[in-house]
Amino acid sequence: EADIYQTPRYLVIGTGKKITLECSQTMGHDKMYWYQQDPGMELHLIHYSYGVNSTEKGDLSSESTVSRIRTEHFPLTLESARPSHTSQYLCASSPNLPTRHEQFFGPGTRLTVL
Amino acid sequence: DQQVKQNSPSLSVQEGRISILNCDYTNSMFDYFLWYKKYPAEGPTFLISISSIKDKNEDGRFTVFLNKSAKHLSLHIVPSQPGDSAVYFCAASGDSWGKLQFGSGTQVVVTP
Numbered sequence: 390e391a392d393i394y395q396t397p398r399y400l401v402i403g404t405g406k407k408i409t410l411e412c413s414q415t416m417g418h419d420k421m422y423w424y425q426q427d428p429g430m431e432l433h434l435i436h437y438s439y440g441v442n443s444t445e446k447g448d449l450s451s452e453s454t455v456s457r458i459r460t461e462h463f464p465l466t467l468e469s470a471r472p473s474h475t476s477q478y479l480c481a482s483s484p485n486l487p488t489r490h491e492q493f494f495g496p497g498t499r500l501t502v503l
Numbered sequence: 504d505q506q507v508k509q510n511s512p513s514l515s516v517q518e519g520r521i522s523i524l525n526c527d528y529t530n531s532m533f534d535y536f537l538w539y540k541k542y543p544a545e546g547p548t549f550l551i552s553i554s555s556i557k558d559k560n561e562d563g564r565f566t567v568f569l570n571k572s573a574k575h576l577s578l579h580i581v582p583s584q585p586g587d588s589a590v591y592f593c594a595a596s597g598d599s600w601g602k603l604q605f606g607s608g609t610q611v612v613v614t615p
Contacts, residue, residue, distance in 0.1 A: 429512065431605040431606055431608070432547070433605075434602060434603070479546050480546075496545050
């Protein structure tokens with residue numbers, strides 16, 4: 390079973406604040422991902438990484454940024470939160486297997502910006 | 504443009520009966536397909552996957568069928584149990600990097 394952790398689980402914050410959503414995994418997976426999901430909608434990929442010092446923007450444009458300094462850690466930062474950033478943020482990781490693409494998800498962070 | 508579509512937002516089924524969830528895709532480059540289950544306030548949990556070289560994969564109560572010519576896949580759950588009540592997402596991958604495209608999900612409610 391995958392061990393991937395996200396903190397905080399819930400965050401309510403005011404407009405203009407800087408926030409960092411934490412994501413860590415203990416499986417040694419090279420690939421990590423951030424998704425954004427609103428109720429009743431699909432998951433949208435906003436960032437991904439294939440290893441240390443590798444980060445790419447996903448299909449959905451996002452004002453957030455990410456870093457990958459250590460294999461196990463993939464934090465997401467919003468410099469100035471806005472109400473439009475209210476959403477659920479899901480972190481995932483997967484091993485580097487060319488023939489299988491299962492991703493393992495953390496529990497998510499529910500962000501509300503007032 | 505959404506490349507993976509789940510056209511049924513909800514499904515209600517009696518306990519013990521079969522649940523059939525459907526998913527359509529438009530990108531012919533997709534070669535790997537997955538189903539995830541999601542409870543409220545939790546992350547998605549991987550259920551079952553299928554490669555495009557197969558047309559069926561079975562794991563316990565879960566079976567996924569792939570019809571490449573129709574660009575359609577389905578998930579069968581039999582027998583359905585109350586704990587199966589959740590949102591089910593279909594996902595597809597078409598590149599070696601493993602990026603996934605998700606459908607919008609189907610809410611399954613299993614009634615006693």
